[in-house]
Amino acid sequence: MSFAEAPTSRNFKQNASAALRNETLQRAMGYLGFTQKRAEAVARLPEFEALRDQARDIKDHTLKHLDFYLEAYEAKVMESGGHMHWCRTPEEARRTILDLCRSVGARSVTRGKTMIGEEIALNPFLERNGIEPVETDLGEYIIQLRGEPPSHIIAPAIHVTKEQVADTFLEKHAAYGKTRLLTEPREMLEEARGILRGKFLKADAGITGANFLVAETGSSIIVTNEGNGDLTQLLPKMHIVLATPEKLVPTLEDASTILRLLARSATGQEFSVYTTVSTGPRRRADPDGPAQYHVVILDNGRISMLGTEFQDMLRCIRCSACLNHCPVYNAVGGHAYGWVYPGPMGSVLTPGLIGVDQAGALPNASTFCGKCESVCPMKIPLPKMMRHWREREYEAKLSPAIARWGLAAWAFAARRPRLYRALTRPAMAVLGRLGKRRGNFANLPLAGGWTEFRDMPAPEGKTFHQLWAERSR
Amino acid sequence: MNARDDMLAGIRKALGRDGSADAATRATLQARLKGHKQNLVPKRGRVQGREKIEAFVKMAEFSLATLARVRSAGDVPGAVADYLKSQNLPPKLRMAPDQKLDAYPWASKPLLQIARGKAEPEDEVGLTGAFAGIAETGTLMLLSGPASPSTLNFLPETHVVVVRAEEILGSYEDGWAKLRQIADKLPRTVNFITGPSRSGDIEQTLQLGAHGPRRLHIVLVDDGADAGTER
Numbered sequence: 255m256s257f258a259e260a261p262t263s264r265n266f267k268q269n270a271s272a273a274l275r276n277e278t279l280q281r282a283m284g285y286l287g288f289t290q291k292r293a294e295a296v297a298r299l300p301e302f303e304a305l306r307d308q309a310r311d312i313k314d315h316t317l318k319h320l321d322f323y324l325e326a327y328e329a330k331v332m333e334s335g336g337h338m339h340w341c342r343t344p345e346e347a348r349r350t351i352l353d354l355c356r357s358v359g360a361r362s363v364t365r366g367k368t369m370i371g372e373e374i375a376l377n378p379f380l381e382r383n384g385i386e387p388v389e390t391d392l393g394e395y396i397i398q399l400r401g402e403p404p405s406h407i408i409a410p411a412i413h414v415t416k417e418q419v420a421d422t423f424l425e426k427h428a429a430y431g432k433t434r435l436l437t438e439p440r441e442m443l444e445e446a447r448g449i450l451r452g453k454f455l456k457a458d459a460g461i462t463g464a465n466f467l468v469a470e471t472g473s474s475i476i477v478t479n480e481g482n483g484d485l486t487q488l489l490p491k492m493h494i495v496l497a498t499p500e501k502l503v504p505t506l507e508d509a510s511t512i513l514r515l516l517a518r519s520a521t522g523q524e525f526s527v528y529t530t531v532s533t534g535p536r537r538r539a540d541p542d543g544p545a546q547y548h549v550v551i552l553d554n555g556r557i558s559m560l561g562t563e564f565q566d567m568l569r570c571i572r573c574s575a576c577l578n579h580c581p582v583y584n585a586v587g588g589h590a591y592g593w594v595y596p597g598p599m600g601s602v603l604t605p606g607l608i609g610v611d612q613a614g615a616l617p618n619a620s621t622f623c624g625k626c627e628s629v630c631p632m633k634i635p636l637p638k639m640m641r642h643w644r645e646r647e648y649e650a651k652l653s654p655a656i657a658r659w660g661l662a663a664w665a666f667a668a669r670r671p672r673l674y675r676a677l678t679r680p681a682m683a684v685l686g687r688l689g690k691r692r693g694n695f696a697n698l699p700l701a702g703g704w705t706e707f708r709d710m711p712a713p714e715g716k717t718f719h720q721l722w723a724e725r726s727r
Numbered sequence: 728m729n730a731r732d733d734m735l736a737g738i739r740k741a742l743g744r745d746g747s748a749d750a751a752t753r754a755t756l757q758a759r760l761k762g763h764k765q766n767l768v769p770k771r772g773r774v775q776g777r778e779k780i781e782a783f784v785k786m787a788e789f790s791l792a793t794l795a796r797v798r799s800a801g802d803v804p805g806a807v808a809d810y811l812k813s814q815n816l817p818p819k820l821r822m823a824p825d826q827k828l829d830a831y832p833w834a835s836k837p838l839l840q841i842a843r844g845k846a847e848p849e850d851e852v853g854l855t856g857a858f859a860g861i862a863e864t865g866t867l868m869l870l871s872g873p874a875s876p877s878t879l880n881f882l883p884e885t886h887v888v889v890v891r892a893e894e895i896l897g898s899y900e901d902g903w904a905k906l907r908q909i910a911d912k913l914p915r916t917v918n919f920i921t922g923p924s925r926s927g928d929i930e931q932t933l934q935l936g937a938h939g940p941r942r943l944h945i946v947l948v949d950d951g952a953d954a955g956t957e958r
């Protein structure tokens with residue numbers, strides 16, 4: 255299934271309450287352990303804060319001159335023997351990719367993990383057109399077998415327990431003669447590795463995303479820990495890079511600066527295991543590598559965010575720190591958000607890409623604790639932009655009457671943190687009695703309809719802000 | 728309008744311009760692209776001499792690579808053979824057709840069966856050199872090319888990399904600078920490798936050897952001199 259084909263963001267409220275009642279999901283979400291590792295990795299690099307400022311400035315500079323850098327990048331792609339395909343819409347991108355695959359008679363293609371592939375529902379489209387798409391990132395592979403969309407932007411199968419993986423493998427790997435119910439993650443990895451190795455070797459084209467595009471050299475950069483992205487692009491005849499314009503940075507030095515932040519903010523690693531810089535197709539004397547290199551550069555709504563109050567969102571490097579630190583995301587998981595990008599970054603990006611009428615519930619799915627902004631390596635003011643969306647929604651009179659009334663009161667209070675805390679604290683006493691596990695999502699009388707999604711850690715009789723303050727001491 | 732013109736026009740409109748930036752701005756941006764100016768390089772990427780070598784060793788081990796130091800080129804084949812034995816691997820490897828690797832006296836270990844070339848699916852051990860080691864994060868920097876097929880870095884379950892102390896640099900930026908000295912264009916692929924392949928996709932439990940090598944073993948040729956001259 256693909257969220258791009260059937261968004262459920264409108265139903266965030268129902269999705270969230272279902273997620274809170276889903277015990278398996280709740281258990282799986284408990285394994286999400288990136289925050290501690292990130293804190294340790296950040297502590298090991300004294301320059302982390304200074305690098306954040308520089309990274310923000312690099313991206314701001316690039317966005318300000320995006321047309322120049324895109325053209326410079328394109329010229330270098332062509333100079334190095336690659337091809338560039340400009341696409342405005344998902345339809346154009348899908349069609350372009352299909353034509354490319356067909357031009358080499360592709361029957362199966364390997365896929366490195368790309369969120370943009372999710373955005374354009376690439377896999378179902380390729381399947382309908384007789385091409386087998388094989389997700390090769392282990393997490394993506396698991397959910398592809400299960401027919402589910404990813405629930406996290408770098409740990410797509412975080413919502414799946416190992417018992418569920420075992421069941422899925424038992425069912426789907428029988429076709430390869432694997433009929434034993436596995437119990438350990440190690441065995442599951444081995445089995446998947448064996449099967450995917452065969453897929454790598456027979457794929458006709460490999461499709462990856464890009465973490466960065468480098469204008470100076472016409473290169474695309476991917477980072478992975480598994481090495482699947484490398485086998486995806488290295489073994490087939492054709493490497494297709496699916497990327498969006500805001501992935502651009504001017505130089506290799508600029509990419510290096512942001513790379514120092516990416517893995518640290520994401521998984522708390524010093525550096526991802528594989529950072530791979532690809533420029534054009536294999537050279538004449540190269541013993542391996544793809545004979546063709548194509549970049550599909552897709553807009554799909556980014557350009558319409560440029561020059562608006564949402565432009566800062568285009569700095570996002572998809573590290574997932576904001577998800578990992580978000581109490582709402584941790585409580586309800588990624589699927590509740592109902593589209594490709596969950597968590598705080600999704601709450602800002604999704605209305606921009608599919609419209610606030612579809613995704614207006616998401617900017618409301620926040621406690622405004624500010625944690626997301628404080629950990630964002632690119633210093634994106636996520637809460638502020640969520641407020642912008644709510645104001646837009648309000649202006650468009652999209653909210654039901656009660657929510658509009660509530661928003662006015664909320665907006666007044668939310669800009670005054672002390673007042674906000676003072677007002678929400680008494681509500682806690684009431685909520686405490688209503689509270690459930692981890693105390694999520696209870697109605698807050700103050701602001702009516704839409705605040706019912708706020709994460710209020712009820713049982714302790716403390717506000718979310720108080721708890722955070724204590725926890726971070 | 729075709730998609731390209733349409734997208735560029737859309738960007739320009741959003742940025743409040745009719746056409747591309749004026750000539751002066753474009754010249755400034757061109758200069759920025761060609762200037763290779765470094766941003767802030769963390770202190771640990773700016774270490775020199777012995778400190779740099781020790782930092783590389785420490786960070787490489789932190790990334791779960793294993794590392795053996797040998798004093799001289801003559802000790803390399805023995806170190807490779809010992810490592811394979813310690814891992815219960817057959818003494819058989821696919822070696823990059825890299826002249827740099829010919830400097831090691833492989834004939835001194837006649838039991839090692841060595842084939843040269845790109846990796847084949849059945850190869851269990853790949854052996855390559857490296858263009859550089861990056862002390863900052865214990866990262867290896869490898870360039871694709873006739874002498875170093877990229878498949879050797881990914882297909883075999885075990886990747887052994889021989890790197891010399893004088894090839895250790897401080898930062899990624901040092902790597903780019905060194906690369907620009909020898910070539911005016913990038914090779915097809917620059918691989919930065921930091922530890923063996925891994926996945927945490929099943930309940931966030933770390934497993935090594937997801938699709939790439941399960942083991943990354945570095946043989947560091949280090950005579951103990953103050954290596955820090957090459958930059």
Ligand code: SF4
Nearest residue numbers: 570571573574576630
């Ligand atoms: S918004 Fe910031 S923290 Fe969230 S994914 Fe993007 S870069 Fe990372």
